[in-house]
Amino acid sequence: MLSFNSVSFTYQSGGNILDNLSFNVRPGEFISIVGVSGSGKSTIFRLVTGLDEPSAGIISLASDQNNQRLGKVGYMPQQDLLLPWRTILENACLPLEIAGMDKREARNQVMPLLHEFGLAGTKDDYPAKLSGGMKQRVAFLRAVLSGNPLLLLDEPFSALDAITKLSMQEWLVTQWERRKSTVLFITHDIEEALFLSDRIFLLQNKPVTSVDVIEIPLGRPRTRSDLHRPEMLLLKEKLMSRLQSEVTV
Ligand SMILES: Nc1ncnc2c1ncn2[C@@H]1O[C@H](COP(=O)(O)OP(=O)(O)OP(=O)(O)O)[C@@H](O)[C@H]1O
Ligand SMILES: [Mg+2]
Numbered sequence: 001m002l003s004f005n006s007v008s009f010t011y012q013s014g015g016n017i018l019d020n021l022s023f024n025v026r027p028g029e030f031i032s033i034v035g036v037s038g039s040g041k042s043t044i045f046r047l048v049t050g051l052d053e054p055s056a057g058i059i060s061l062a063s064d065q066n067n068q069r070l071g072k073v074g075y076m077p078q079q080d081l082l083l084p085w086r087t088i089l090e091n092a093c094l095p096l097e098i099a100g101m102d103k104r105e106a107r108n109q110v111m112p113l114l115h116e117f118g119l120a121g122t123k124d125d126y127p128a129k130l131s132g133g134m135k136q137r138v139a140f141l142r143a144v145l146s147g148n149p150l151l152l153l154d155e156p157f158s159a160l161d162a163i164t165k166l167s168m169q170e171w172l173v174t175q176w177e178r179r180k181s182t183v184l185f186i187t188h189d190i191e192e193a194l195f196l197s198d199r200i201f202l203l204q205n206k207p208v209t210s211v212d213v214i215e216i217p218l219g220r221p222r223t224r225s226d227l228h229r230p231e232m233l234l235l236k237e238k239l240m241s242r243l244q245s246e247v248t249v
Pocket of ligand 2: 041042078154
């Protein structure tokens with residue numbers, strides 16, 4: 001679905017972020033990316049989307065034969081980026097309109113999805129009126145409407161209270177299973193990563209030279225109590241101590 005082959009990336013201002021980094025993502029996987037603040041997680045997403053280009057190495061997307069990555073993934077950036085002057089329905093229609101669809105047809109497609117995404121009744125509201133969780137749903141719906149099978153979600157639930165977060169996680173798993181998409185999910189929340197993922201990519205070192213790949217030994221469907229199994233508690237400990245050692249280095 002996605003591969004990084006010996007990818008290096010340096011910001012023009014001189015920050016060397018990735019150095020000879022390789023990893024693979026298989027179709028249908030749910031991958032969480034964790035790493036301390038500033039380690040390069042959002043940078044990896046910008047490279048996948050094609051908003052930035054690597055200084056060396058190759059990024060391959062299954063959906064793209066011509067090495068043109070722009071517009072080939074559904075991307076939910078770290079901020080929700082809803083347009084304040086467009087209603088929720090108009091915001092959700094944006095990717096379809098950008099793709100050249102007639103406005104009326106776009107509305108017809110989006111209306112049933114608003115319901116499915118728990119946004120029924122908000123279609124004529126402006127973003128300012130919505131709660132953080134609802135805004136994140138609109139941003140997620142917009143990423144899904146891009147029609148791309150690979151979704152990049154950058155800390156989508158970081159602004160939510162603990163209870164809302166749990167219900168959004170379950171909602172996300174349902175959406176992911178229903179749509180059979182492939183998800184890359186950035187989070188600082190280890191329990192969230194353990195609950196959601198097939199595999200976790202832990203970014204270490206600066207610049208990032210490799211990802212530490214952690215397979216989650218749980219089937220699906222999962223319940224919260226699975227996180228209390230001894231092997232999961234050990235895994236959590238291991239992840240926490242690795243992240244901690246990164247912070248103190
Ligand atoms: N446009 C930019 N120009 C120069 N340096 C940048 C730019 N964007 C990010 N950086 C630097 O690159 C490094 C990685 O940034 P990135 O945003 O990828 O981190 P992150 O892992 O997503 O962090 P966080 O968890 O805080 O979101 C940081 O040191 C940051 O200061
Ligand atoms: Mg980030």
